[in-house]
Amino acid sequence: MTTLQSYGWNEHFMRHFQINPFPNLEAARVLSIQGFIHLLITETGHMDAQLAGTLINSRESETCPKVGDWVLVKRYEEEGMIIDTLPRLNELSRKAPGSQSARQVLAANIDGVFIVQGLDRDFNLMRLQRYLHQIVQCNIQPVVLLNKKDLVPDPETYRQQVLDLGYSCPVVLTSALYPMLQSEWTSQYLQPQQTYILLGSSGAGKSTLLNNLLGYQLQKEGTTSAANNKGKHTTTARHLVLLPNGSMIIDAPGMREFGITVEAGKESANHPLIEELAPQCRFGDCTHQHEPGCAVIAAFNNGSLPELVYRSYLKLLREQYHFQASESDKRRDERRFTKMAKQIFKHRKNRKY
Ligand SMILES: Nc1nc2c(ncn2[C@@H]2O[C@H](COP(=O)(O)OP(=O)(O)OP(=O)(O)O)[C@@H](O)[C@H]2O)c(=O)[nH]1
Numbered sequence: 445m446t447t448l449q450s451y452g453w454n455e456h457f458m459r460h461f462q463i464n465p466f467p468n469l470e471a472a473r474v475l476s477i478q479g480f481i482h483l484l485i486t487e488t489g490h491m492d493a494q495l496a497g498t499l500i501n502s503r504e505s506e507t508c509p510k511v512g513d514w515v516l517v518k519r520y521e522e523e524g525m526i527i528d529t530l531p532r533l534n535e536l537s538r539k540a541p542g543s544q545s546a547r548q549v550l551a552a553n554i555d556g557v558f559i560v561q562g563l564d565r566d567f568n569l570m571r572l573q574r575y576l577h578q579i580v581q582c583n584i585q586p587v588v589l590l591n592k593k594d595l596v597p598d599p600e601t602y603r604q605q606v607l608d609l610g611y612s613c614p615v616v617l618t619s620a621l622y623p624m625l626q627s628e629w630t631s632q633y634l635q636p637q638q639t640y641i642l643l644g645s646s647g648a649g650k651s652t653l654l655n656n657l658l659g660y661q662l663q664k665e666g667t668t669s670a671a672n673n674k675g676k677h678t679t680t681a682r683h684l685v686l687l688p689n690g691s692m693i694i695d696a697p698g699m700r701e702f703g704i705t706v707e708a709g710k711e712s713a714n715h716p717l718i719e720e721l722a723p724q725c726r727f728g729d730c731t732h733q734h735e736p737g738c739a740v741i742a743a744f745n746n747g748s749l750p751e752l753v754y755r756s757y758l759k760l761l762r763e764q765y766h767f768q769a770s771e772s773d774k775r776r777d778e779r780r781f782t783k784m785a786k787q788i789f790k791h792r793k794n795r796k797y
């Protein structure tokens with residue numbers, strides 16, 4: 445197997461690579477991004493690279509390479525220049541933090557997402573539903589990892605609460621302090637040449653789980669606060685790493701916000717319990733908020749639809765409305781991107797490209 449194949453190179457990317465119009469380019473995968481330096485894996489090893497002017501000038505930050513992307517790169521002695529991004533198989537996105545309507549791509553070409561929640565104060569069904577909603581919307585398969593099972597006497601009751609949300613994804617109890625417990629689910633859910641990402645709040649145990657899988661300690665910057673269960677931001681950037689079993693994992697920094705985006709016409713999608721009831725509503729376009737003859741409201745009123753699910757649905761609906769509403773954020777994002785482009789050009793001038 446070639447180096448690129450071991451990092452997930454497949455027919456889809458090969459096809460697009462072969463029809464690219466530029467001569468003398470190599471294919472590479474983005475492993476991490478630090479400022480404007482992109483760490484790539486190429487057929488012959490690692491390489492640092494920067495974005496070509498055309499990519500910077502496209503002004504659409506979503507289409508710029510993200511961790512997990514396959515790119516076309518031109519080699520200049522030690523460093524490379526990224527000329528283009530190969531079409532993605534999928535992208536994991538969220539609403540950009542602090543904005544109302546901007547979408548932020550977190551990573552590209554992802555086969556599965558592990559949503560990690562600790563069974564300490566981190567456990568939160570409402571937050572879990574937000575993750576599930578967004579990941580399913582991105583067309584990616586989620587697995588819920590309930591970590592720190594050693595901290596509670598009845599871990600199975602937590603698992604049951606997650607199952608009761610009605611999603612068909614696996615829900616796994618584990619503890620990063622007992623690596624033996626990990627091997628039970630890793631052999632099932634981590635497949636060679638597939639790329640996964642660990643998502644969850646800071647302190648949920650993502651890095652500890654990953655270090656166990658790697659068999660060594662990944663360098664961490666910053667420190668964790670032991671004073672409360674919340675922890676601090678310790679993982680500072682997304683990194684794609686190859687595991688001994690041949691699968692790949694991206695360790696994402698703990699997130700304070702996981703905003704949801706929306707696809708037009710799919711406002712109520714990805715709520716399995718609500719989708720199940722919707723066909724019984726009187727109106728085909730029922731939003732399940734105030735309409736007469738609504739089966740969802742009826743189920744909520746008679747207690748058969750859990751309050752948490754309905755509350756979460758209404759909250760997501762409101763967020764989706766805001767997401768669609770504002771255009772000014774998009775303009776603000778563009779300004780931010782222009783500023784970054786200026787910095788890059790300045791840096792490149794100093795390096796005499
Ligand atoms: N009791 C217990 N503690 C755990 C477990 N997993 C992780 N921890 C502890 O929880 C703390 C946070 O773990 P990390 O792995 O740093 O959490 P993280 O999700 O990577 O956090 P960020 O890097 O900030 O996103 C550390 O002190 C770990 O030792 C577990 O299964 N049980």
Ligand SMILES: [Zn+2]
Nearest residue numbers: 725730732738
């Ligand atoms: Zn309805």
